[in-house]
Amino acid sequence: MERFVQLAVDGLATGSIYALLALAIVLVHRATGLINFAQGSMAVFSTYVAFAFVQSGLPVWLAIVCAVVGSFVFGAFVERVVIRRFEGGSHDVAVVVTVGLFVLLAGLSGTIWSYNHREFPSLFPLESVSVGGAHVGLRNLGTIVVTILVMGLLQLLFLKTKLGLALRAVSGAPTSAALSGIPVGRMLMIGWGLAAALGAVGGALVAPKLFLTPSMLDFVLVYALAAAILGGLDSPVGAVVAAWFIGVAENLAGGYIPFIGDDLKIAVPMALMFLILVIRPQGLFGRKQVVRV
Amino acid sequence: MTTTQTSPAPARARLSEWWQRRWVRIAAVVLVALIALGAPLNLTQYAVYQVTMMAAFAVAVLGLNIIMGYGGQVSLGQAAFLGLGAYVSAYGVTHGWNIVLVFVAACLVPAVVGWLIALAAARLRGLAIAMVTITLPIVGIPLARRFDEVTGGSGGLTVSFMQAPEWTGLATDQWRYYVVLAVTVAFFLLARNFLRGRMGRALAIVRDNESVALAMGVSPYRYKVLAFTVSALYGGCAGFLYLVGVQYVSPETLSFATSINILAAMVIGGSASILGSLLGGVYYVLVPFVAGQVNPSRAAMYSGIILLVILFVLPGGLTSLPRALRRLRRRRDDGPGTRSTAAAGPADDGGTQAEASSQTERQQR
Numbered sequence: 001m002e003r004f005v006q007l008a009v010d011g012l013a014t015g016s017i018y019a020l021l022a023l024a025i026v027l028v029h030r031a032t033g034l035i036n037f038a039q040g041s042m043a044v045f046s047t048y049v050a051f052a053f054v055q056s057g058l059p060v061w062l063a064i065v066c067a068v069v070g071s072f073v074f075g076a077f078v079e080r081v082v083i084r085r086f087e088g089g090s091h092d093v094a095v096v097v098t099v100g101l102f103v104l105l106a107g108l109s110g111t112i113w114s115y116n117h118r119e120f121p122s123l124f125p126l127e128s129v130s131v132g133g134a135h136v137g138l139r140n141l142g143t144i145v146v147t148i149l150v151m152g153l154l155q156l157l158f159l160k161t162k163l164g165l166a167l168r169a170v171s172g173a174p175t176s177a178a179l180s181g182i183p184v185g186r187m188l189m190i191g192w193g194l195a196a197a198l199g200a201v202g203g204a205l206v207a208p209k210l211f212l213t214p215s216m217l218d219f220v221l222v223y224a225l226a227a228a229i230l231g232g233l234d235s236p237v238g239a240v241v242a243a244w245f246i247g248v249a250e251n252l253a254g255g256y257i258p259f260i261g262d263d264l265k266i267a268v269p270m271a272l273m274f275l276i277l278v279i280r281p282q283g284l285f286g287r288k289q290v291v292r293v
Numbered sequence: 294m295t296t297t298q299t300s301p302a303p304a305r306a307r308l309s310e311w312w313q314r315r316w317v318r319i320a321a322v323v324l325v326a327l328i329a330l331g332a333p334l335n336l337t338q339y340a341v342y343q344v345t346m347m348a349a350f351a352v353a354v355l356g357l358n359i360i361m362g363y364g365g366q367v368s369l370g371q372a373a374f375l376g377l378g379a380y381v382s383a384y385g386v387t388h389g390w391n392i393v394l395v396f397v398a399a400c401l402v403p404a405v406v407g408w409l410i411a412l413a414a415a416r417l418r419g420l421a422i423a424m425v426t427i428t429l430p431i432v433g434i435p436l437a438r439r440f441d442e443v444t445g446g447s448g449g450l451t452v453s454f455m456q457a458p459e460w461t462g463l464a465t466d467q468w469r470y471y472v473v474l475a476v477t478v479a480f481f482l483l484a485r486n487f488l489r490g491r492m493g494r495a496l497a498i499v500r501d502n503e504s505v506a507l508a509m510g511v512s513p514y515r516y517k518v519l520a521f522t523v524s525a526l527y528g529g530c531a532g533f534l535y536l537v538g539v540q541y542v543s544p545e546t547l548s549f550a551t552s553i554n555i556l557a558a559m560v561i562g563g564s565a566s567i568l569g570s571l572l573g574g575v576y577y578v579l580v581p582f583v584a585g586q587v588n589p590s591r592a593a594m595y596s597g598i599i600l601l602v603i604l605f606v607l608p609g610g611l612t613s614l615p616r617a618l619r620r621l622r623r624r625r626d627d628g629p630g631t632r633s634t635a636a637a638g639p640a641d642d643g644g645t646q647a648e649a650s651s652q653t654e655r656q657q658r
Contacts, residue, residue, distance in 0.1 A: 035420050035423065035424065037369075037427075082601070085605065086604075090365075091420065092361070092365055092366075092367050093604070093608065095367050095420060095423060096367070096556065096560050096600075096604065097601070097604055099369075099553060099556060099557070099600075100557070100597055100600035100601040100604060101597070101601070102553070102597075103553060103557060103593060103596055103597035103600060104594060104597025104598060104600075104601060105597070106593055106597075107591065107592070107593030107594030107595070107596070107597050108594050108597075110590055110591075110593055110594070111590055111591050111593075111594050114590065115590065214593075215550075218431075218549060219431065222427060222428055222431045225424050225427065226424075226428070229421075229424055263435045263438060263439060264435050264436070264439060266431060266432060266435060267432050267435070267436070270428040270431070270432050273424075273425070273428065274413060274425065274428075277413070277414070277416075277417055277421055277424075277425065278413045278416065
C-alpha cells in the first residue's frame, strides 16, 4: 500500500508537468488550430533564462517569475513574427515551421548554455513527509499544488474576465469575434504568450529532477501530446485529467509490471494514445466535429 | 490556388524554361551520371563515405516526401523506419543471410510495420499522423536498448559486410558507393514512375481536398495507407544503405533528432519534388558537416535558422530557386504594381501546367 501511494504521488507529480505542457499545447491549438512542436524547446529556453537569473544572484522563485513573464512576451513575439505569416495557410507548413522553431531554440539553448547537464535549484525543500506510512517528497507535493493553482488561475481568467471571454470568442469563431471588434491578432498573441508561460512554469518545476539540458523536455513533450490527444485537443480540463492519468498509469505499470520496468514505461502512454485515437478519435473529452461540405 | 507558399508544386512545374528542351535534359542526365560514376575514383575515402551517405539519406528523404510532400500528411517518424531497416539488415548480416534476402527483409519489415501503423493512423484527419509518428522514434529507442540480444543494446551492432569483390579491383569504400548508388538510382526511378502515374495524381487530390477525392472515387484512406507504407519501405531501404555505408547501427540511428533532420532536409530540398529529395540528401550530410567544421556546438542552431529562412523566403525548397529567381527578375523588369498570375499552379498535372504558365508568362511580357 505504501509503495502504491508513493508510486501514485510520484506519478501525479510527473503528470502535473505533462499537464502544464499539455495545457500549453491545448491553448495554442484552440487559438490557432496548430500543434506547436516547439512548445517543449520554448519551455527549456525559458528554464535556461531562469537558470541565468539564479546564477546572477536572484532568489529561485523570483528568477522563475521573471522567466515566466519573459516567456509570455517571447511567446507573443513568436506568434506575431513567425507564426502569423503561416496562419490561414496549410497546417502542414505551419507545423513544419514549429518544427523549425524547435530545432532553432534547442540549438540556441545549446549554443548559449552548452549541452552539458546543469543543476537547477529546486523551488521546494528536498525533505519528504510521511503520508499513511509512505514517504512523499515535498518537491512532488509542491509541483502538484503549483499545477493546481496555475490551472485554477487559468480557469478564472477564461471564465471570469473580459479578456478570457475575448480569448474564447476568438478561438470559437474568429470571424464573428473580429466583427464584434475584438482585436483577433492580439488575442492570438496572448494565447501563445500564455502557452509559453505555462511551459516555463513546467520547465522550472521539472528541471531540478531531470537536470537542465537542451533536450530535457523532448520526452515530456511527447507525453504532453499524448495527454492533449487523450483529453481531446480542445479541452483544458480533459488535458489535465489525461496528463495525471498518464503520469500515474505509467508509474504504476513501470513499478508493478516487471517486463515494462523503468525504461519501457514510455510505451504505456503511447499505446494508450494509439488506442484512443483509433477507438475515439475526438479524444475522451473532446467533442466530435462534424464538417459540412 | 492562391496559397503560393503553402502548396508546394512539383519540381517539374518550377524548372526553368530551357529545361523543357529535350537535349538539355539528356545532356544534364549524362553529365550527372558521369560525375556520379567517376566521383569515387577521384575523391578521398572520407569524401566517398560522405557521398554514400548522401545517397542513402536521399532515399530516406524521398520516402518522407512521398507521404508528406505528395501525400500532405506530416510524418515525424521516418528515422524509426530507417533504424528498423538498419537493425533488420544488421540482424540478417550477422546471421549469415544471403545479401539479397537481407535487402528484401530490410525493405519489407519496415513496410509491414508502417502498413500496420497507417491502418490505424490514417483513419484520423489533420495532424494525427504527425502525433502518432512522433512517438515511433521515442518508443523505438528504449525498445532497441531493451532487446539487447537482438539489437546489441546501447552499444549497438557493428557488422562487416559488402567487401569489394576481387574482380572489380576497387577499394571497399568505392564498391560500397557503387552499390548504394545503384540502389538509390533504382529507387528514385521507381518513385518517379510511381508518382507520375495514377498514384501521384490520386495523392495530389487527396492532399488538396479529401472531399473532392472521395467524390471522384479516390479513397483518401487507402491512398494515405499506401503512401505511408511506401514511405516506410523507402525508410527501410535507406536503413539498409545506411548500414552498408556505416557498418554500424545503434539506438541513436532512430533518434528523434534524426527524424527532425530528415524532415528539415526534405523541406529545404523541396517538398513534393524528386529532385528536391536528392538535394535533401545532400543537405542532410553536407550542412551539419560544414556547420560542424565552423563550430560543432552551433550546428543545430544553424540548421534551425536555415529551415526557417527557407520556409519564409523559398517555401518550395531549393528546387524552386530558379523559378523564384525568374519571378523576381520579371517583377523587377515589369516594375512594381504588376503581379504575376502564374504563381504556383495546381500541384497535379505538373508538366502541362509548366508549359501553360510559361506561355502566360511570355504573353505578359
